[in-house]
Structures are given as C-alpha cells and as structure tokens.
Amino acid sequence: MTDLEQAAAPEDKEARGASATAEAGQSIWKQLESADGLEQLLPPWLAIQSELIGTVREALAAFDLAGDGSFSLQVAWPRPKSDSQRLLQTALRARTENRGIVQQWGEDDAAETALAYPVTLDDNRSGVVAVLLTGNGQPLSRAMRQLQWGTARLREQALREQRANAERLAGRSSHALNLLAAALQHERFDAMCHACTTELAMLADCERVSLGFVHGNHGKLQSVSHSAQFGQRMNLNRLLENAIDEAIGQHSILLYPPSGSGPSLTLQAHAELSAGFGNVRLLTVPLLAREKPVGALVFERPANRPFDQDSIDIVAACAALLGPVLTEKQQNDRWLLVKALDALRRQLRHLFGPRHTLKKLLVGATLGFFALSLLLTGPYRVTAQSTTEGSEQRAVIAAFDGYIREAPVRAGDRVEAGQLMASIDDREIALERLRLLAEKQEKQFARERALSERKLAEVNIISAQIDKVDAQLQQTDELLARARISAPFAGLVVSGDLQQSIGAAVRRGDVLFEITPQDEYRVVLQVPDSQIADVAAGQPGRLLNSALPDRPLDIVIERITPVAETRDGRNTFRVEASLVSSTAGLRPGMEGVAKIEAGERRLLWIWTRPLLERARIAIWRWLQ
Structure with a gap:
C-alpha cells in the first residue's frame, strides 16, 4: 500500500462510520413514523x-x-x-x-x-x-x-x-344497526331469524351462518342463511346444535382452528363440524339476553379465509345487539296459552326453587290469609246512601188569590204553633164584606116593607136573598181569617222564603212554606238493587252523616218500598228507617252513609260478592 493510500484509509473509515450512523438514524426515524x-x-x-x-x-x-x-x-x-x-x-x-x-x-x-x-x-x-x-x-x-x-x-x-378506535367502533355500530333495521322489517320470528343469518353471512363474508336457540337444556337450530328448508339435513343439524351447545356451555366466543393465544377451551364439537364439511373455519358467538346465554351464531368460512380480529369484533357487536331483540321477538311470537304456561312454570320455579325468599313469604301469607277468610265469619253490612227527613212534612198554602203583605219567617226558622208565618193583603175582601153588609141591610128593609103590606110571596123571595148574602158574608169572614197564615204546629220551616217577594202575587193553592215537627226524623236509604234481597224490616244499622262525622246514630229498618228508582245512574230501592235516639244538631236534608246489619257471612264471600255477581252476569250475558 502506497503512502497516499495509507493516508486516505482513515478518512474512508470515518466516512463509512458516518454513513452507518446516518443510516441507523434514518432507520430509527422510519420506525418512529411507522x-x-x-x-x-x-x-x-x-x-x-x-x-x-x-x-x-x-x-x-x-x-x-x-x-x-x-x-x-x-x-x-x-x-x-x-x-x-x-x-x-x-x-x-x-x-x-x-x-x-x-x-x-x-x-x-x-x-x-x-x-x-x-x-x-x-x-x-x-x-x-x-x-x-x-x-x-x-x-x-x-x-x-x-x-x-x-x-x-x-x-x-x-x-x-x-x-382509529372510534372509527372501528362506529363501523361496528353501523353494521349492527343496519342488521337490526333489516331484522325489524319482519313481523314473524322465523322470518326475522332468516333475515339475520342471511345479512350476517354477507356482512362477515361467510359461506354459511347458522342460528340456534336454547330449548330446555340444549340448543336447537332455528335458521340457516340462504336456506329456508334445513330440516332434512339431519347430520348437519346435529353437528351445528352440538357446536351451539359447546359455545353456550362455556359462555365464550369459540374460534376453530384456535389462534393459539387466549384461554384453553373445549372445541371437540367444532372439530367434528369442521372435519365433516371440508375443514372449514368456524366462529361461534353466544347470544345473551339479561346476561344469560339464549342461543348462538355459527359462522363458517373456507379454510383459506381465516377470521381476523376485526371480523370477530363486528360479529360480536351484532350478536350483542341481536340477542335481546330476537329473544323478545321469540317470546312475543308465541301463543297466549304458551305464554301463560311459561309464566306459570317460571313462577312455580321461583316458589319451589332456591332464592326468591320474599316472594315465597308473600305467597305463603296470601294463601294463609285466603284460608282464614274462607273459614272465619264476620258481620255482613249493606251500605247505602242516606238522607235525613222529618217524620211529617206539611205544606202551608195560599187560601185565595192575592198579594203578599208580610212574611216574618223563612226556611230554617223554628216556629211555634199558631205563630204568624205570612199574611196576604185582605183590603179587597174587607171592601167586599162591607158591600155585602150594606146589601143585607137593604134586603132586610125590603122584607119589613113587604110584611107590612102582607105580600107573603115577596117576603119569601127577599128572605132567600138575605140567606144568600149571609152565606157570602160567612165565606168572606173565612177568607179574612185565612189571610193570616199561621204555623199549624211547632216545628222547623224546611222550605219557603217570601221575604224577598213582599207584594208579589200568589194564587190559590200555591205552596208558601213546608214545615216539619221538631226532633222527629226518619232516614231514607237508597239501597242498591243487587243487595235489596239482604234487607228486611227490623234489621238494625248505623248512620253517619257528613255534617256530623263524629256522632254515629243507631237506626232500625221500618219499611221497604217495592218500586225501584234510578239515582246517579243506578237502580236503587227506597228504604225507610227510624232513629233509635235523636241527637242535637240533626237537621232535615242531611246526607250520609248507612250500614245495615244483614247477619254473619264468611269473610271471603263478603269481600268477593260484588266481583262474583258481575262475573255471573257477564257469563250469563255472553254464554247463555
């Protein structure tokens, strides 16, 4: 290696390190964004x-x-x-x-x-x-x-x-509500179940969706998607019902083949169902109503299309919404007799099963009360509306046509025998009496003249005319005497008020006052026609007036009128009773309630008599 290459080697090494650091930083940022x-x-x-x-x-x-x-x-x-x-x-x-x-x-x-x-x-x-x-x-x-x-x-x-969670939840809710809307379009329970399974099959992209409900202790297949008739496939029905029982028994959503995560669950029935139809993938979701399993939905997909978590969440949301709705529809779609028997069985289970202590105590107390009322007897009383009247009521009338001159008393006043109650203007009658007296004196002079002339026939005629005038005078005197209207006996004025009618005209026979004796009363009872047969003369009773609620009075039945009359929209009979003892403050016209003692009867008969009578009449009206 040359000197130049040796000098460049550290720089290349640093460049490669910086590049690796930059690539690592970019990788971290990508991880952050993704x-x-x-x-x-x-x-x-x-x-x-x-x-x-x-x-x-x-x-x-x-x-x-x-x-x-x-x-x-x-x-x-x-x-x-x-x-x-x-x-x-x-x-x-x-x-x-x-x-x-x-x-x-x-x-x-x-x-x-x-x-x-x-x-x-x-x-x-x-x-x-x-x-x-x-x-x-x-x-x-x-x-x-x-x-x-x-x-x-x-x-x-x-x-x-x-x-993202809100969008997923909104999507699940939308699917569930659309499914519910499609199901509620049907009135019958079977049609609703078939619509639900068909809609769920399209929603979850499944080849088949089956719905079953609990009958007794086992699940029973109710509907299969895209198929109105499924009763002939007995093997399929049995396998589906076993899978439904397996999910209901474990109160869990079952996925087959299992995902590997989550609790260990029994999937034997699901394995048999999957093996019997080409190793399909299965998802079973229980239906709950009032937190109790009432059925299950079985979803089937081909082996190459497993159920993802979103699909499971969607069908679980739909099942949670459909469970109470389908259960309510199933209950309401039954015959009335079946509903009654089911309610009776449910109540019997509450009575003879565990828990429900309060209900058992209430039923036991009711039965004991019923038994006692059937064995024990009590006083049977006939209840009737009552009105207090005077024992005698006399009308005071006008003796002749005239005008009221004075009226010192009115209704509610107590009067003594012979007391002035009213007077009628008698000036015309007095003038008529003077005219008759003058005519009589003239006739007497004429008779004396005829006697002196010894005209016997004329004497007889004038004597007859004098007798006629005497009769008219006598009638006039009686009218003058009757111009003063006096009380026939001591008593209470119950009607009549002429103090606001001074100078008003009255005609002969007009009732001016009604008067009743003091402290002498009778009670008039209005007994319903359904109980008149239980009332007889001589029976005792008790009376309570609305104006004297703290002073009950003893009465005795005196007379029963055999003619019914209508009062307040019902037929009643007039029954008269006398007071055993009077009391201060009692007045004619007071109303109240009377109870007539009609003997001893069983308590149950007393309490149920009105109901039994109405039932007999209704049965007679509609069945006889």
Missing part, C-alpha cells in the same frame, strides 16, 4: 430523545394502560429493561407529584442527573418518561424542555389510536 401503537413507538422515541438531549446513559418510559395505578408497559434504552434505581425513583416521584422532577448525585464528571416528566395520554392512560444524564456540562433546562416537547409525539400517537 409505529402502529404505543408499545412500538416508545423504543425509537427513547433513542431519538437520548440522541437529541445528549450525554444520556439510560432512558425509561413507563405507562399505566389499564388505569389501575400500575405500570403495565415499561420500555428502556439502550437496554430493554432499566436497572437504575435512581431513575426509577425519580420517575415514580414525578408520577406521584404530577410535575417535572430533577435530581442530581455526585459532582464533576462523576455526577449523575435524573430528569422525569409526567405524561397524560387520555382519561385512562398516563405515565412518565425519564432520562439519566452523566456529567454536569449539560444544561438541565434545555434537556427538560426537549423531554417535555418530545412528549407531544406520544400524545399524537394516543390521539391516532383514539381516532
């Missing part, structure tokens, strides 16, 4: 940050991805795992205090400085990044600023992942 998740992003990110900060001996990134407070993801540089206790302690302190931390140890060239900065990616994920620097020549503010700025790339990655 990273799909946080776990792939952190190693190149730590390498780049260490290079930009400089004098970094070790770097660490730890994140809590589950939100439980533990660092489930830890990445270190340059080694896969950090063994520096100082760096770990600084990172934990920054996480706890939620601020940047700087800690130094030693002096001069042997000094070590740890920088840590907390990072919040989203509501559930947070962590901390830390670097360990050697020497004391590095400006710490610059290093901390670079570390803080570098975390923006981590937040950007978190936003990308959130957006």
Whole structure:
C-alpha cells in the first residue's frame, strides 16, 4: 500500500462510520413514523430523545394502560429493561407529584442527573418518561424542555389510536344497526331469524351462518342463511346444535382452528363440524339476553379465509345487539296459552326453587290469609246512601188569590204553633164584606116593607136573598181569617222564603212554606238493587252523616218500598228507617252513609260478592 493510500484509509473509515450512523438514524426515524401503537413507538422515541438531549446513559418510559395505578408497559434504552434505581425513583416521584422532577448525585464528571416528566395520554392512560444524564456540562433546562416537547409525539400517537378506535367502533355500530333495521322489517320470528343469518353471512363474508336457540337444556337450530328448508339435513343439524351447545356451555366466543393465544377451551364439537364439511373455519358467538346465554351464531368460512380480529369484533357487536331483540321477538311470537304456561312454570320455579325468599313469604301469607277468610265469619253490612227527613212534612198554602203583605219567617226558622208565618193583603175582601153588609141591610128593609103590606110571596123571595148574602158574608169572614197564615204546629220551616217577594202575587193553592215537627226524623236509604234481597224490616244499622262525622246514630229498618228508582245512574230501592235516639244538631236534608246489619257471612264471600255477581252476569250475558 502506497503512502497516499495509507493516508486516505482513515478518512474512508470515518466516512463509512458516518454513513452507518446516518443510516441507523434514518432507520430509527422510519420506525418512529411507522409505529402502529404505543408499545412500538416508545423504543425509537427513547433513542431519538437520548440522541437529541445528549450525554444520556439510560432512558425509561413507563405507562399505566389499564388505569389501575400500575405500570403495565415499561420500555428502556439502550437496554430493554432499566436497572437504575435512581431513575426509577425519580420517575415514580414525578408520577406521584404530577410535575417535572430533577435530581442530581455526585459532582464533576462523576455526577449523575435524573430528569422525569409526567405524561397524560387520555382519561385512562398516563405515565412518565425519564432520562439519566452523566456529567454536569449539560444544561438541565434545555434537556427538560426537549423531554417535555418530545412528549407531544406520544400524545399524537394516543390521539391516532383514539381516532382509529372510534372509527372501528362506529363501523361496528353501523353494521349492527343496519342488521337490526333489516331484522325489524319482519313481523314473524322465523322470518326475522332468516333475515339475520342471511345479512350476517354477507356482512362477515361467510359461506354459511347458522342460528340456534336454547330449548330446555340444549340448543336447537332455528335458521340457516340462504336456506329456508334445513330440516332434512339431519347430520348437519346435529353437528351445528352440538357446536351451539359447546359455545353456550362455556359462555365464550369459540374460534376453530384456535389462534393459539387466549384461554384453553373445549372445541371437540367444532372439530367434528369442521372435519365433516371440508375443514372449514368456524366462529361461534353466544347470544345473551339479561346476561344469560339464549342461543348462538355459527359462522363458517373456507379454510383459506381465516377470521381476523376485526371480523370477530363486528360479529360480536351484532350478536350483542341481536340477542335481546330476537329473544323478545321469540317470546312475543308465541301463543297466549304458551305464554301463560311459561309464566306459570317460571313462577312455580321461583316458589319451589332456591332464592326468591320474599316472594315465597308473600305467597305463603296470601294463601294463609285466603284460608282464614274462607273459614272465619264476620258481620255482613249493606251500605247505602242516606238522607235525613222529618217524620211529617206539611205544606202551608195560599187560601185565595192575592198579594203578599208580610212574611216574618223563612226556611230554617223554628216556629211555634199558631205563630204568624205570612199574611196576604185582605183590603179587597174587607171592601167586599162591607158591600155585602150594606146589601143585607137593604134586603132586610125590603122584607119589613113587604110584611107590612102582607105580600107573603115577596117576603119569601127577599128572605132567600138575605140567606144568600149571609152565606157570602160567612165565606168572606173565612177568607179574612185565612189571610193570616199561621204555623199549624211547632216545628222547623224546611222550605219557603217570601221575604224577598213582599207584594208579589200568589194564587190559590200555591205552596208558601213546608214545615216539619221538631226532633222527629226518619232516614231514607237508597239501597242498591243487587243487595235489596239482604234487607228486611227490623234489621238494625248505623248512620253517619257528613255534617256530623263524629256522632254515629243507631237506626232500625221500618219499611221497604217495592218500586225501584234510578239515582246517579243506578237502580236503587227506597228504604225507610227510624232513629233509635235523636241527637242535637240533626237537621232535615242531611246526607250520609248507612250500614245495615244483614247477619254473619264468611269473610271471603263478603269481600268477593260484588266481583262474583258481575262475573255471573257477564257469563250469563255472553254464554247463555
């Protein structure tokens, strides 16, 4: 080798080293840009940050991805795992205090400085990044600023992942809602199931999708996509039902052939189904309703098209939405008798099975109460609306046509026998009486003249005319006497108020007042026609008036009117009762409720009598 070549050799070596370093840096940047998740992003990110900060001996990134407070993801540089206790302690302190931390140890060239900065990616994920620097020549503010700025790339990655997850979730929801809309277009349960399996086969790109539901303790095939008739393929039906039972029994999504990751599950029925139809790939997703398995969907693909995770997530979302809908449709599509029997069986299981203690106590108490009401007897009472009336009610009327002159009493006043209640203007009658007296005196003079002249025939005629005038006078005197209207007996005025009608005209026979005796009452009961047969004269009872709710009164039935009358839209019979003892404050017209003692009956008969009567009438109306 010449001298010139020897001189150029170190330069070529340095150039090749610089080129390798540049290529390594480009490779790290490419890794950073192509990273799909946080776990792939952190190693190149730590390498780049260490290079930009400089004098970094070790770097660490730890994140809590589950939100439980533990660092489930830890990445270190340059080694896969950090063994520096100082760096770990600084990172934990920054996480706890939620601020940047700087800690130094030693002096001069042997000094070590740890920088840590907390990072919040989203509501559930947070962590901390830390670097360990050697020497004391590095400006710490610059290093901390670079570390803080570098975390923006981590937040950007978190936003990308959130957006990607949101898009995937929106896609799953869209597929599930479209499937649900297609299923709800059908009224019958069988048609809905067939539409679901056909739509799912096209959505998941499957050759066949089968749907089965739990009947008893085993799954029963309900529908197969692209096939309305599947009952003749007995071997296929049996294998599909076994696969459905296998998924329901384990409460898990089953994938055959298995992916190798995840828990170990039994796949014997799936292996038989796959081997029987050309080693197809199978995916079985249970259907849940009220957190209980009610059926399952079996998806089949050729061996060269495995199920990826996106396909599994989509069909799982569709199954979660279809489970309650199909179950509700299946329940409502049954005959009423089947629904009733199913409800009865369910209640019997609650009564005679475990748990449901409160329901058992309630049913036991109800049965005991029913038995006691069937054996024990109690007083049977007929309830009726009541009105209090006076024992006698007399009308005070106008004796002749005239005008009201005075009326000192009105309804509600108590009067004594002979007390003036009203008077009618009698001036015309008095004038008529004077005219009759003058006419009588004239007739008497004429009769005396005829007697003196011995005209016997004329005497007889005039005597008859005098008698007529006397009769008219007597009638006039009676009218004058009756112009003063007096109370026929001591009592209470229950109607009539003429104080606002002084000078008003009245006609002969007009009722001016109604009066009833004091402290003498009777009670009128309106007994429903359905209970009138239980009422008889002499039965005792109790009365409670609305105006005197604190004073119940004893009554005795006196008379039952045999004619019904309509009151408040129902037929009732008028029953009259007398008060055993009166009470102060009782007034005619008071209303209340009376209960008539009608003997002893069984308690159950008393409580159910109205219902039984209506049932008998309804049965007679519609069936007889």
